[in-house]
Amino acid sequence: MTVQLTLFVTHSDESLVIDALTQLDHQKLHDIFEEKVGDLIRPDVFYINQVSKFETVEHILSFMLDALYEKGYTPEEFKADVFKREFFSATSFAYGFAMPHSLKVMANVSCLSVMQLRQPLMWGEFEIRLVLLIAISKADRNYMNMFFEWFNDVVNDPKRYGELLDAKDHAAFVNCIVGNNK
Secondary structure (H helix, E strand, O other), X not given: OOOOOOOOOOHHHHHHHHHHHHHXXXXXXXXXXXXXXXXXXXXXXXXXXXXXXXXXXXXHHHHHHHHHHHOOOOXXXXXXXXXXXXXXXXXXEOOOEEOOEOOOOOOOOOEEEEEEEEEEEXXXXXXXXXXXXXXXXXXXXXXXXXXXXXXXXXXXXHHHHHHHHHOOOHHHHHHHHHHOOO
16 A cells, blocks of 8 residues: 655645555454454354254253363353353343353353354344354453454344345355455
8 A cells, every 4th residue: 555645744644644554454454353253153163044943042052052062162161151141141132143152251262153043032032043152262352352343333234134144054154254344
């Protein structure tokens, strides 16, 4: 990126430099986000178009948490901590998704387990179709702000959120995230 300045630096020149730095910073964050999101959303804990065999929040959480533990992504106490967090207050939102997580940063490996439900399920006060179970290690806790900023943008854009809900597989889901985050 090149910014051409006048002989005597003006306020307009300062604005050009600030804009250029902002664009470079945004591109750097996008590149980091794209790399990290591919690592976080693991195909082995990604469940698409799930049917009604999961009739309760507890069934869904147990299934997802057991898979994380069996794969070595979380310690044994992670499951109890997520249920404890959910007991305090449901992690569902009016937009139709839930983001369960532990009270402590304790994952062995950071990952985001995703479950897309074919039919909505009542989770706390809201019907949800998408579960994003967050497991974060201490090493990766700083990257979560990027994820939350991205997700906030997605849920506030009905088209993008609809694309996530309609993704047919892991690759389409991840592509929806990184392809629309520029």
